[in-house]
Structure formats: structure tokens, C-alpha cells
Amino acid sequence: MALESNERESVLILGAGCFGLATAYHLASKGYSQITVLDKADEIPSHFSAGFDLNKVVRAEYPDPFYTSLSLKAIEKWRNDPLYAPHYHETGFLNVVSDAANQQTRDTIENYFASIQKQPAFDGQIQRVSGHAEVKKIVPAFQGLINGWSGYWNKMAGYCHSANASAAVYCACVNLGVKFQLGKQDGEVESLLYASARVGTTCVGARSRGGRIYLADKIILAMGPDVANLIPQIGKQVTGRCWGVVHIQLSPEEAATLRNIPVTNVRDMAFFFEPDRETNKLKFCHMGGAFTNYAYSKDGLSLPFTELSESQFVPAEDEFYIRKLLKEVLPQFADRPLIDAHLCWFADTDDSNYIIDYVPETGSSLVVLSGDSGHGFKMLPIFGEFVQALLDNGDQSETRWQWKGSQVKTGSAWRSGTSQELAGVTRAKL
Numbered sequence: 001m002a003l004e005s006n007e008r009e010s011v012l013i014l015g016a017g018c019f020g021l022a023t024a025y026h027l028a029s030k031g032y033s034q035i036t037v038l039d040k041a042d043e044i045p046s047h048f049s050a051g052f053d054l055n056k057v058v059r060a061e062y063p064d065p066f067y068t069s070l071s072l073k074a075i076e077k078w079r080n081d082p083l084y085a086p087h088y089h090e091t092g093f094l095n096v097v098s099d100a101a102n103q104q105t106r107d108t109i110e111n112y113f114a115s116i117q118k119q120p121a122f123d124g125q126i127q128r129v130s131g132h133a134e135v136k137k138i139v140p141a142f143q144g145l146i147n148g149w150s151g152y153w154n155k156m157a158g159y160c161h162s163a164n165a166s167a168a169v170y171c172a173c174v175n176l177g178v179k180f181q182l183g184k185q186d187g188e189v190e191s192l193l194y195a196s197a198r199v200g201t202t203c204v205g206a207r208s209r210g211g212r213i214y215l216a217d218k219i220i221l222a223m224g225p226d227v228a229n230l231i232p233q234i235g236k237q238v239t240g241r242c243w244g245v246v247h248i249q250l251s252p253e254e255a256a257t258l259r260n261i262p263v264t265n266v267r268d269m270a271f272f273f274e275p276d277r278e279t280n281k282l283k284f285c286h287m288g289g290a291f292t293n294y295a296y297s298k299d300g301l302s303l304p305f306t307e308l309s310e311s312q313f314v315p316a317e318d319e320f321y322i323r324k325l326l327k328e329v330l331p332q333f334a335d336r337p338l339i340d341a342h343l344c345w346f347a348d349t350d351d352s353n354y355i356i357d358y359v360p361e362t363g364s365s366l367v368v369l370s371g372d373s374g375h376g377f378k379m380l381p382i383f384g385e386f387v388q389a390l391l392d393n394g395d396q397s398e399t400r401w402q403w404k405g406s407q408v409k410t411g412s413a414w415r416s417g418t419s420q421e422l423a424g425v426t427r428a429k430l
């Protein structure tokens with residue numbers, strides 16, 4: 001069946017989080033005129049998306065230089081593209097360990113530093129930092145003892161307001177004619193629809209919880225850690241994991257004293273950002289080995305809770321590290337209530353690589369975008385290009401992003417700390 005030259009295939013994108021929105025926008029801007037996006041949330045940004053957040057770090061440090069060069073491309077767009085630039089704040093990134101850190105954590109910081117040290121783009125942008133006085137010189141607003149912090153400061157990094165950026169991409173999609181179907185009835189995908197074909201089984205569409213049927217030439221599954229609900233054959237390639245996120249409320253005067261501070265990651269405790277410019281909230285995240293939720297699923301897979309209300313807590317361990325960090329850096333806020341506590345879910349792979357590929361034996365009808373491994377949001381401005389390349393080439397030539405089937409091997413995830421099962425953790429009493 002020959003397509004008119006100006007007519008692209010119809011595309012159905014399931015999930016309007018970071019990867020789904022980026023894909024919809026990019027394809028729409030490249031001439032795909034029949035794009036429909038479904039999401040179970042009632043509005044975009046989806047409250048279920050990991051991107052529904054005040055901020056995400058945008059930086060190019062990576063143990064794998066492949067992602068460093070992609071991040072540099074993304075940063076270029078965050079800085080200069082009028083769609084993204086209003087949501088990007090290049091406050092810098094202070095990446096350190098405290099006195100208490102173990103050698104493994106120290107090595108991680110060194111590896112991150114090494115990954116950008118050789119890049120010409122970072123000439124004059126990075127410096128090593130060691131001890132109280134040097135930290136205070138960079139961030140005079142830090143009033144605590146800052147015992148033995150060491151690491152580096154990267155000026156060519158910062159954060160994006162991820163909810164605002166998602167909203168902007170959503171509006172841009174609507175302006176380009178992308179159709180959205182949202183909410184439990186029409187937007188929540190319950191199952192995929194297949195038609196028998198001569199080779200394999202072709203995916204032809206999806207059915208919503210309310211029974212609505214959507215058909216398209218290409219189906220793109222972009223539901224983060226929830227993909228396994230629709231393609232159980234992805235199995236252990238993707239593990240739903242979460243980290244806790246909390247805020248503390250500052251007054252406008254307090255927030256003003258911390259305006260423009262760098263994203264500060266004290267790797268053995270937690271990281272935080274400048275106060276949100278609209279709400280004056282300071283966001284904290286203790287990024288340990290993350291938490292699984294095997295108890296929730298019957299198939300031996302770890303999946304996010306279905307309802308948001310079930311994710312409204314953080315482990316006690318998170319509170320411990322966040323309070324410890326506050327005492328050391330901003331003691332004036334050390335006893336402030338931790339509010340808005342919630343778990344933020346992502347799709348982890350064993351080697352921290354994304355999965356951007358066709359699902360095998362679907363005759364190239366079904367694409368899966370998942371496995372963000374907690375480092376996907378910064379790619380919002382360029383992620384759609386990765387998907388277009390897959391559609392144009394007909395297969396995934398980038399081995400990092402291929403469907404891994406049964407070859408899954410554990411090992412080289414970049415994170416320090418071990419993953420714990422949620423069911424066994426004590427919850428913080430906030």
C-alpha cells in the first residue's frame with residue numbers, strides 16, 4: 001500500500017509522560033499528521049508521570065560518554081530552543097560527598113568528574129571543590145558546618161522545571177494537531193489489540209478501560225514502569241523502582257536568600273535545588289539504591305502502585321538523610337516539617353540503558369519506550385529524535401537501546417546503594 005508522499009502513518013502513543021510527549025511533539029513537527037496520545041491522568045502533565053515534579057537535574061556527567069554527548073545536545077536545546085529555554089535554569093551543579101561517605105561513593109563522584117573533564121565543552125566550566133571554605137565561597141548562603149565536603153562544581157548544568165516543561169510540550173503538541181484522550185475511561189489503556197498476520201502478530205491498537213478502541217499503523221508504548229502491564233514479555237528487562245521526594249516550605253524572604261544556588265547533591269545524603277520560583281518550596285530527594293514493589297504484582301515483577309494515594313509516603317531512611325543534610329548545610333531549616341511526601345516511580349534496567357525498540361514478533365507494529373533508569377527527563381528536547389530514527393531505520397542499530405530479551409544480566413547499573421523492597425521498609429512519620 002503506497003502512502004502519499006505527504007501522508008505519514010498514523011501513530012498511537014500510549015502514555016503522555018516525558019518519553020510520550022517528546023515523541024508526539026517531534027513526530028508531529030516532522031509531518032506525522034495523525035497522532036493520538038492516551039494517558040490515564042485527567043490532565044497533562046500527568047500526576048502519575050515521574051516528570052510531574054518541580055524540577056529535574058539537567059547535566060552531562062555520565063559514566064558512559066555516549067550519554068554525555070547526548071546530554072550536551074539536550075543542554076543546547078534547553079538553553080536555546082524557545083520551547084524549552086523558559087523552563088531551564090542553569091544554576092550549576094555541586095556534586096560532592098560528605099566526610100561520612102564510603103570509598104565507593106567517593107569513586108562515583110570521581111567518575112562523574114572524569115566524564116566531563118576531557119570534554120572541550122566544559123573548559124573553564126568545572127572545578128574541584130574541597131572543604132568548608134571552598135563550598136562557602138561558591139554558595140555563601142550555606143550556613144552549616146559542611147564538614148569535609150569534597151567533589152566538584154559544574155557551572156554548565158542546572159535544572160528544568162519538569163512539570164512546566166511537560167505542560168509546554170503538551171501545548172505545542174495540541175497546536176500541531178496531536179489529539180489527546182485523557183482519564184480513566186477513555187485514556188487509561190487496559191489492553192493492546194492484536195491481529196494475526198503472516199509473520200508474527202501485528203499490534204493494531206489499544207482498548208481503554210472504558211472500552212474505547214483506538215486503531216493505528218504504529219503503536220508506541222510509553223508508560224514508563226507500567227509497560228509490563230501491557231507487554232508482560234518484557235519481563236525482567238524493566239523493574240519498576242521508586243525514590244522518595246519531599247518538600248519544605250520556605251517564606252518568600254527565606255527563598256530569596258537561596259535564589260540561584262546550584263543543584264546540590266551530597267551523594268551520601270540527598271540532593272536539593274534552589275527554592276521553586278512559584279511556590280518557594282525546597283525539594284529534597286535521598287537517591288539511594290531505590291525501592292522495588294514486588295509484593296504488589298502477581299507475576300514476579302515490580303510495578304508502581306495503581307493509585308496515587310498509595311504512593312503518598314517516603315521511607316524513614318529518606319527522612320533520616322534529609323534531616324542530616326539539612327543540619328549540615330541549612331541548619332535554620334533542620335526542623336521544618338517535610339511536606340508533600342511521595343514516591344516517584346521510574347523504569348529501571350540492569351545496565352541503566354533506555355529501551356527504545358520494536359517489541360519482537362510484532363512485525364514492527366509495536367514500539368516500546370521505557371527503561372529510563374532515572375535519567376530520562378533531561379532528554380525531553382531530543383528524545384523524539386531517537387524514536388524517529390528507529391521508525392525511519394526499521395530497526396534499532398544502537399545496541400544500548402535494543403530489546404534485550406533473555407540476555408538480561410545484572411551488574412553495571414550506575415547507582416550506588418542496593419535496592420530494597422518497599423514492603424519491608426519503615427515509613428517516615430511526617
Ligand SMILES: Cc1cc2nc3c(=O)[nH]c(=O)nc-3n(C[C@H](O)[C@H](O)[C@H](O)COP(=O)(O)OP(=O)(O)OC[C@H]3O[C@@H](n4cnc5c(N)ncnc54)[C@H](O)[C@@H]3O)c2cc1C
Pocket residue numbers: 014015016017018019020038039040041046047048049050051055056057058187188189190222223224225226242243244245285344345346347369370371372373374375376377378379
Ligand atoms: C525521584 C526521581 C528523580 C529523577 N530525577 C531526574 C533528574 O534529575 N534528571 C533526569 O533527567 N531524570 C530524572 N528522573 C527520571 C525522569 O523523570 C524519567 O526518566 C522520565 O520521566 C521517564 O519518562 P517516561 O515517559 O518513560 O515515564 P513517565 O514520565 O513516568 O510517564 C509515564 C506515563 O504513562 C502514563 N500511564 C501509565 N500507565 C498508563 C495506562 N495504563 N494507560 C495510559 N497511560 C498510562 C502515566 O500517566 C504517565 O504519564 C527522575 C525520576 C525520579 C522518580
Ligand SMILES: *[C@@H]1O[C@H](CO)[C@@H](O)[C@H](O)[C@H]1NC(C)=O
Pocket residue numbers: 086087088089161164276277278
Ligand atoms: C513554572 O510555571 C509557573 C507558572 O507559569 C511560573 O510562575 C514559574 O516561575 C515556573 N517555574 C520555573 C522554575 O520555571
